[in-house]
Amino acid sequence: MPLTSTAEIFDACALINLYASSFMSEIISSRQTRCCVVDQALQESLFIRRASDMGTNFTRESVVLAPYLISGALQQVKLEGEDEQNLFVNLAFQLGDGEAATIAVAISRQMHVISDDKKAFRILKKEAPGITCLSTMEVIKTWSEMQAIPAEQTKAALSNIQRYANYRPGEDHQLFSWWLNLMNA
Numbered sequence: 400m401p402l403t404s405t406a407e408i409f410d411a412c413a414l415i416n417l418y419a420s421s422f423m424s425e426i427i428s429s430r431q432t433r434c435c436v437v438d439q440a441l442q443e444s445l446f447i448r449r450a451s452d453m454g455t456n457f458t459r460e461s462v463v464l465a466p467y468l469i470s471g472a473l474q475q476v477k478l479e480g481e482d483e484q485n486l487f488v489n490l491a492f493q494l495g496d497g498e499a500a501t502i503a504v505a506i507s508r509q510m511h512v513i514s515d516d517k518k519a520f521r522i523l524k525k526e527a528p529g530i531t532c533l534s535t536m537e538v539i540k541t542w543s544e545m546q547a548i549p550a551e552q553t554k555a556a557l558s559n560i561q562r563y564a565n566y567r568p569g570e571d572h573q574l575f576s577w578w579l580n581l582m583n584a
Contacts, residue, residue: 406433407511407533408476410501411443412566416515416535418462419447419564420556426542427472435474435510436464439500447563460563476504483507490526494519505530513538515566535560536574554581 407430409417414436417423427434436444444464448457467473478487483503490499498519505512505523512523512532523532539560543553557578561567568575 406435406508407513408435408437408501408505409440409473410512410514410516410519411440411497412515413513413535413538414440414444414464415447415462416560416564416566417538418444418464419562419566420539420559422542422552422556422559423467424472425546426538426556427467429542429546430538432511433474434472435476435504437476437478437497437500437504439478440497441475443495443497448565449563478503480507490522493522502526534568534572534574535566536568536572536578540574540577550581550584554584557581 417426420426441464444462446459447462449460450456451458464473468475478484478500486506487500487503490502493499494502494516498514498516501512501514502519502523504510506527509530512519512530513535514520514523514532515535520532523530539553539556542548543550543556561582568578572578
């Protein structure tokens with residue numbers, strides 16, 4: 400889906416999923432817009448799981464986003480101004496701080512949101528129906544199609560997300576069939 404906004408903002412769950420994919424650098428660099436993360440979401444993007452032996456035991460691995468921030472591939476933003484702060488406070492009654500800050504910045508600055516939080520999707524649609532919200536699956540699918548990524552590599556990214564971020568789309572997700580077909584290929 401071509402984006403009309405000049406920027407998109409990732410919440411913590413989407414960042415964790417992309418990091419777990421092992422293809423975050425390629426995926427972020429393929430986005431045709433400025434990729435941002437608000438401080439609160441950055442502070443929530445802490446760990447993924449990694450196999451510690453033959454794949455049966457897992458340990459926590461820190462999510463290291465500094466290289467993406469230093470290179471400018473991912474831009475850190477802060478809540479600014481009274482309007483964003485007030486919107487954040489109002490949203491924080493319904494959402495976690497990372498999701499609330501992400502949505503507050505997105506609404507205020509007209510950014511697309513990348514999230515896998517169903518409640519955040521619902522609230523965003525209610526508060527700002529004109530703001531687009533994309534899921535990790537949509538980002539992965541766009542990356543694989545626009546960059547002509549081989550199916551095996553796309554499957555590896557999706558498998559890594561499922562295994563290391565413990566995320567898979569629900570059966571009601573619009574791309575569940577696409578995901579299932581790739582995972583069963």
